[in-house]
Amino acid sequence: xxxxVRCVLxxxxxxxxxLGAGQVLAxxxxxxxxxxxxxxxxxxxxxxxxxxVREAIQYYNDQGxxxxxKIRLFLYDYGYRxxxxxxxxKRFKNFDRVIAVLGWGTGDTEALSPIINKDKMPYVSxxxxxxxxDPKKTPxxxxxxxxxxxxxxxxxxxxxxxxxxxDPRYKERREKGDKPRFLCFxxxxxxxxxxxxxxxxxxxKLLGFELGPDQDVSLTALDTKSQVLAAMKFKxxxxxxxxxxxxxxxxxxxxxxxxLGAWHIINNWGYDENLPRLAGEAANNAIGxxxxxxxxxxxxxxxxVVEYAQKLNPGVPKEKRLIRTVQAWAAVTILVEAMKRxxxxxxxxxxxxxxxxxxxxxxxxxxxxxxxxxFTPTDHRPTSxxxxxxxxxxxxxxxxxxxxxxxxxxxxxxxxxxx
Amino acid sequence: MRKGMRxxxxxxxxxxxxxxxxxSMYLSEKAQPPVVTLERVEVAHSWVSxxxxxxxxxxxxxxxxxxxxxxxxxVFNVYNPNKYKVMLDELRFTMAFEGFELMEPTVYEDxxxxxxxxxxxxxxxxxxxxxxxxxxxxxAGNVERWKKMKVKPAALIKRWxxxxxxxxxPIEVRNGVATFQxxxxxxxxxxxxxTFPPKS
Numbered sequence: 001x002x003x004x005v006r007c008v009l010x011x012x013x014x015x016x017x018x019l020g021a022g023q024v025l026a027x028x029x030x031x032x033x034x035x036x037x038x039x040x041x042x043x044x045x046x047x048x049x050x051x052x053v054r055e056a057i058q059y060y061n062d063q064g065x066x067x068x069x070k071i072r073l074f075l076y077d078y079g080y081r082x083x084x085x086x087x088x089x090k091r092f093k094n095f096d097r098v099i100a101v102l103g104w105g106t107g108d109t110e111a112l113s114p115i116i117n118k119d120k121m122p123y124v125s126x127x128x129x130x131x132x133x134d135p136k137k138t139p140x141x142x143x144x145x146x147x148x149x150x151x152x153x154x155x156x157x158x159x160x161x162x163x164x165x166x167d168p169r170y171k172e173r174r175e176k177g178d179k180p181r182f183l184c185f186x187x188x189x190x191x192x193x194x195x196x197x198x199x200x201x202x203x204x205k206l207l208g209f210e211l212g213p214d215q216d217v218s219l220t221a222l223d224t225k226s227q228v229l230a231a232m233k234f235k236x237x238x239x240x241x242x243x244x245x246x247x248x249x250x251x252x253x254x255x256x257x258x259x260l261g262a263w264h265i266i267n268n269w270g271y272d273e274n275l276p277r278l279a280g281e282a283a284n285n286a287i288g289x290x291x292x293x294x295x296x297x298x299x300x301x302x303x304x305v306v307e308y309a310q311k312l313n314p315g316v317p318k319e320k321r322l323i324r325t326v327q328a329w330a331a332v333t334i335l336v337e338a339m340k341r342x343x344x345x346x347x348x349x350x351x352x353x354x355x356x357x358x359x360x361x362x363x364x365x366x367x368x369x370x371x372x373x374x375f376t377p378t379d380h381r382p383t384s385x386x387x388x389x390x391x392x393x394x395x396x397x398x399x400x401x402x403x404x405x406x407x408x409x410x411x412x413x414x415x416x417x418x419x
Numbered sequence: 420m421r422k423g424m425r426x427x428x429x430x431x432x433x434x435x436x437x438x439x440x441x442x443s444m445y446l447s448e449k450a451q452p453p454v455v456t457l458e459r460v461e462v463a464h465s466w467v468s469x470x471x472x473x474x475x476x477x478x479x480x481x482x483x484x485x486x487x488x489x490x491x492x493x494v495f496n497v498y499n500p501n502k503y504k505v506m507l508d509e510l511r512f513t514m515a516f517e518g519f520e521l522m523e524p525t526v527y528e529d530x531x532x533x534x535x536x537x538x539x540x541x542x543x544x545x546x547x548x549x550x551x552x553x554x555x556x557x558x559a560g561n562v563e564r565w566k567k568m569k570v571k572p573a574a575l576i577k578r579w580x581x582x583x584x585x586x587x588x589p590i591e592v593r594n595g596v597a598t599f600q601x602x603x604x605x606x607x608x609x610x611x612x613x614t615f616p617p618k619s
Contacts, residue, residue, distance in 0.1 A: 038523045039554045047558065050523075061606065070604065073509075077523055079550055220556040246557055278559055314610055315594035 028069040030339065030348065032057070033076075033092035034102040040080025041219040042105060042192070044246040045269050045324050049126055050075060051316065052328025053102055055308035060332065066339045066348070074098065082108045086115075093119060100335055100353060103127065106192035113138050120350035122358070124335045126327065128268070128291070129195040133381045134418030140350065142358055144291070144330040144366075144373055146386035148192075148267060149199030149419060150404060151289030152240060154386030155265035156182070156200060158400035159238055159287055160207045163263060170237075183212035183231060185251050186242030187219050193242040196267070198419055200240055212236055217251055219243050224251045228258045236262045244269045249278035256282035263287065265388075272322045276391060283391050287399060290389045292330050293369025294396060295321045300367030305329055326368055333366045334358070334373060384412055445502035445534075450607045453505060453532065454498040455597050457613035460590050463543060464490035467580050487548035489580055493524070493592065495540050495611075499532040505599040505607065506531050507540065512595035512611070514544050516579050517588045519561050521546060521554050532599075551576050590615045 034053050037046035057073045065071050074096050078084040085108035092098045101116070103109045103125035110131060116123045117140045124142050125132065130149035132141035146154070164170055164180050182204050186193035197214075204211060212234035215227035221243075228251070231239065239255070239262050241248045248270035255262065256279075264286045266275075271288025273295065279286075293299040296306060296318070309321050338357025342348055345356040355377075363372040371385035384405035389396045405412045466488050491514070499505050511525035524544040532538045555561050555572035565572050579588060595611035 039521065039550065041553055041557055043554065044557050044559055047523075058606070074527055075525060077525070079553070081550075220553065222556065222562070246559060246562065274559055312596060312608065313594060315612065 029072045030066050030069050031072045031074065031096055031098040032100050032102065032335070033074045033089070033096060033098040035078050035085050035088050035104055035108065036075055036102075037080040037104050038077035040078070042080050042244050042269070044274070045244050045272065045322070046080070046104060046126075048322045048324035049104075049328045050077070051309070051313050051321075052305075052325035053332055055305070055312045055325070056329040056332035058312055059304055059308045060336045066336065067343045069343070071336075078104070078108065080105055080107075082111050086112060089115065093121070099348060099350060100124070100339065102331055102335065106195050107190070109141065110191055113141055116140050120354070122335070122338065122350055122353045124331045126331065127192060127195075129191070130199065130381075130416075130419050131195060133379070135378060135380050137418065138380070140354060142334070142375065142380060142382075144334050144370060144382050145268070145327070146289070146291065146371070146383050147381060148196040149416070150381070150384070150386045151268055151291075152196040152200035152265075153203040153404065154400070154402045155267075155287055155289055155388045156203050156209075156238070156240065157207065157402055158388035159263060159265055160209075162399055164237070179208055179210040180237045181212055181235060182209040182238045182240070183234060183236050184214040184240045184242060185217045185224070185227060185231075186214070186240075187247075188214070188216045190219060190243075192269070193219070193267075196242070199416070209238075217241075217243060217247060219247050221247045221250050224254045225258065227251070228254045228260055231255075231262075232258065232260055236260075238263045238265060241266045241270050243267075245272055245274050245278065249275055249283070252279040252282040252286060271389070272324065274322060276394075286391045287388055288391075290323070290387045290396070291370055292323065292326050294323045295325050297369060299369040301329065301333075302326075302368075305368075330366065330368045330370055333368065334361070334364070337361070337364065337366065379417060381417065446601060446603050448502070450505075450601055450605065451500045452607050452609040453507075453597065453599055454496075454500065455510070455595060455609050455611040456496045456498075457592055457611075457615060458494040458496050458539065460586070460615040461492040461494070462489070462584055463492040464488065465580065465583060487580060489546045489548070489583060491544045491546070491583075491590070493542045493544065495542065496537050497532060497540060497597070498537045499534060501601075502534050503602060504531050504533050505601055507538070508598045508600050508606075510540065510542065510595075510597040512542075513593040515591040515593055517575070518564060518591070519555060519575070520558065520593065521551055548576055548580060586616050 036050035037043050038050050057071050061070050076088050078088055089112055092101060100122040103123050106127035106129045109125040109127040122140055128143050128145050128147045130147035132138045133147055215231055217224055217227055241251060241264060248266055252264060266288040268289040268291050276283040305326060338353050341360055342352040342357040358375045359377050361373050361375050363374055365372040371383040373382040385403045387401050388399045390399040507530050509527050511523060513520050513523050522544060524542050526542050530538060552572055592613040597609045599607040
């Protein structure tokens with residue numbers, strides 16, 4: 001070969017190397033979709049969650065992504081409108097070609113469930129509805145926390161154990177054989193709010209409560225006086241609230257103003273750092289289900305949670321961030337771990353993410369203050385442990401941590417899966 | 420091949436090699452975040468008829484709820500101060516009317532920005548009077564704000580829809596975050612905020 005021809009070939013090769021070195025983008029990307037509520041009826045909690053999703057994905061990308069492959073996140077606001085969630089999912093499936101989805105509400109997650117299960121699309125939701133935990137019916141639905149039903153059972157049980165059975169104010173009534181009186185405040189037509197109703201009433205009966213008339217309270221309620229007045233006739237000792245923080249704070253304030261005199265237990269999406277800010281004194285002694293650490297609490301990954309909150313959303317003060325961010329990190333973390341395991345096993349398909357990933361979790365502790373997570377091919381309840389907290393002396397404190405598998409083993413194994 | 424042709428070919432290849440080398444060489448430098456600024460806001464589409472009348476009755480019409488769309492277009496300048504091209508990966512911001520946060524437009528369309536040049540990107544934000552009302556009734560910040568102002572959210576929305584064409588109230592871009600990628604895959608994050616019309 002002539003010398004000049006060799007020179008040209010060497011130059012072309014060098015040029016290719018230099019250009020190629022700079023063009024590693026997009027070659028190894030893993031696409032993940034997120035359907036969030038940033039502006040809709042649950043945006044009081046959804047906005048912070050969506051920020052957390054972005055921050056967590058950025059953190060894991062900075063750590064090397066999925067075994068060296070970066071995650072490309074497509075996050076859209078669906079405004080808590082189910083048809084928009086379905087449309088967005090179709091876009092994810094057909095155009096963005098995502099391999100997993102981070103979802104939001106109970107209504108849309110349950111509406112999408114038949115489609116995602118047919119598509120074999122792992123779907124990690126912020127809905128912790130127990131309806132999504134039976135793999136025979138919903139094999140591709142997942143979440144990291146105790147489900148709403150278990151949380152509701154935990155709150156009513158913690159109140160029964162710690163207040164009703166111990167508080168001297170109830171001594172006389174206990175000795176007389178009185179039953180504690182219980183009713184629920186929630187939006188009847190909203191799937192999130194109504195999901196654990198059957199379970200909490202079952203638990204109330206199990207513990208010997210007397211049940212009163214439930215009150216229909218909108219997610220956007222700014223006035224609940226009529227519901228509080230209706231509840232007063234029953235003289236409840238305990239009220240369960242099934243809505244999100246804004247609506248729950250309204251109900252607590254009205255109950256406080258009307259001197260209803262009942263204790264309040266709250267589902268996890270109604271119980272966060274904003275509750276005492278919005279409800280003031282009315283939030284004292286409020287008991288709620290807490291799935292993981294509050295924002296800023298000293299747990300293993302919290303430094304990163306706080307660092308990335310400041311890095312990606314510097315315009316939002318640290319003091320305004322919520323436990324919702326941490327919940328989002330938890331959802332992203334279990335998905336990332338499942339994808340890493342599936343990838344290591346050789347395949348990154350929906351089926352592999354489920355079988356080689358999620359269903360290989362055994363007491364997986366991911367450092368965000370949540371009980372460790374286990375998924376098996378026959379049971380997608382992430383944990384049997386639920387935590388009830390109480391807001392007292394200006395801070396959230398653990399009231400009781402209940403392991404349902406230990407306390408009611410037979411019911412946990414044979415009765416309570418899937419509702 | 421004639422000697423002259425060989426020389427020309429070699430010169431072209433050496434120049435191309437040099438240029439390719441330059442970009443890779445600059446990649447070792449610390450990345451500077453691209454600068455995102457709001458050029459202008461346009462009313463791309465509006466439908467006010469649903470909120471006409473003395474009282475703002477747009478959310479109830481007999482038994483039916485009805486909406487009234489308003490589409491705004493935000494035109495941003497994106498300047499890349501680096502000596503190598505960068506790819507705009509994602510751009511998002513919170514849109515606020517008079518301090519009320521109403522939605523978070525996000526775009527994912529990729530675009531490469533050559534070194535030391537400015538590209539433009541247009542982001543559409545579609546609002547509806549009814550969904551905007553929902554945004555006014557739920558997030559704590561908005562509820563506290565209209566209560567403090569002693570106004571009804573419906574009245575505020577009616578005014579916004581009717582006067583947006585004159586930009587009679589401040590439209591804010593808050594918590595703006597743009598994510599870029601360098602040719603080697605490294606991420607760069609830029610933050611931005613703006614108010615339109617700009618304060619004089």
